[in-house]
Amino acid sequence: MSAPEDLGGVVGLPHVTATAYLTALREGGSLPGLVEADDLGTYVVKFTAAGQGPKALVAEIVVGELGRALGVDIPDLALIEVDAELGRREPDEEVQELVTASAGLNLAVDFLPGSVGYDPSFEVDPDQAARIVWLDAFVANVDRSARNTNLLVWHKTLWAIDHGACLRFHHAWGRPEAFARSAYRYDDHVLAERGDPRSVHAELSAQVDRALLSDVLDLVPDAWLLPDPRRPDPQAPPDAAAARTAYVDQLLLRLAEADRWLP
DSSP states (O other), rough: OOOOOOGGGGOOEEEEEEEEEEEEEOSSSSSEEEEEEEEOOEEEETTTTTTTTTHHHHHHHHHHHHHHHHOOOOEEEOOOOOOOOHHHOOOOOHHHHHHHHHEEEEEEOOOTTTTOOTTTTOOOOHHHHHHHHHHHHHOOOOOSSSSSSEEEEOOOOOOOOOTOOOOGGOOOOTOOHHHHHHHOOGGGGGTTOOOOOOHHHHHHHHHOOOOOOOOTTTSSSSSHHSOOOOOOOTTOOOSSHHHHHHHHHHHHHHHHHHHHHHH
């Protein structure tokens, strides 16, 4: 799969169409699926009707593309069109319901064939570990522990995956300062002893500006940024343009409060 264009002049993520549903991946609670697409690629698809809905997919794009810009290895992302008929062919009733309810645009993550889950025996470059830890602290990722590393080893490289649990502020927009000023639990991070986020803070924080964050938010489909009628929030931005601005403002506020979340 071709990677997204450079964020300096990005026009959007690649767009593919699902042609076959291969199998459900039941490691997590959101039931992603392994899917083939019309570009002959194989993808792990995150569905809009699963778990936290489109907000989890927004977090996947924002954190994934931000991480890529900051030198973290993250599988390529694409937008994938899923036909409801794809779900009706599945014998598993739970898969049927999920895929049918997610008909339309969903998120595809490039499948890394032969990859294995990270374990401490894998030698990690301290700079790479520091970048992952810094990114996770910045976006408040609670899902990179020894219990569930969300890290893959592929071609002797460490790849970070599964960022849907980040950016918790977009589940309740009323108190932006609460997220910005919250501390981070380094004692629960699987790479906390492998890399020091302070060693890369000056470099990475200098790269995270309004222009970069705006480019990243431009990759998110408008529909995923609209208020979720299933989870009413009176403080939520009313439209996609306002939401993009709110995400950028929230992340810049978080960056300005770095003394509260750096170790």
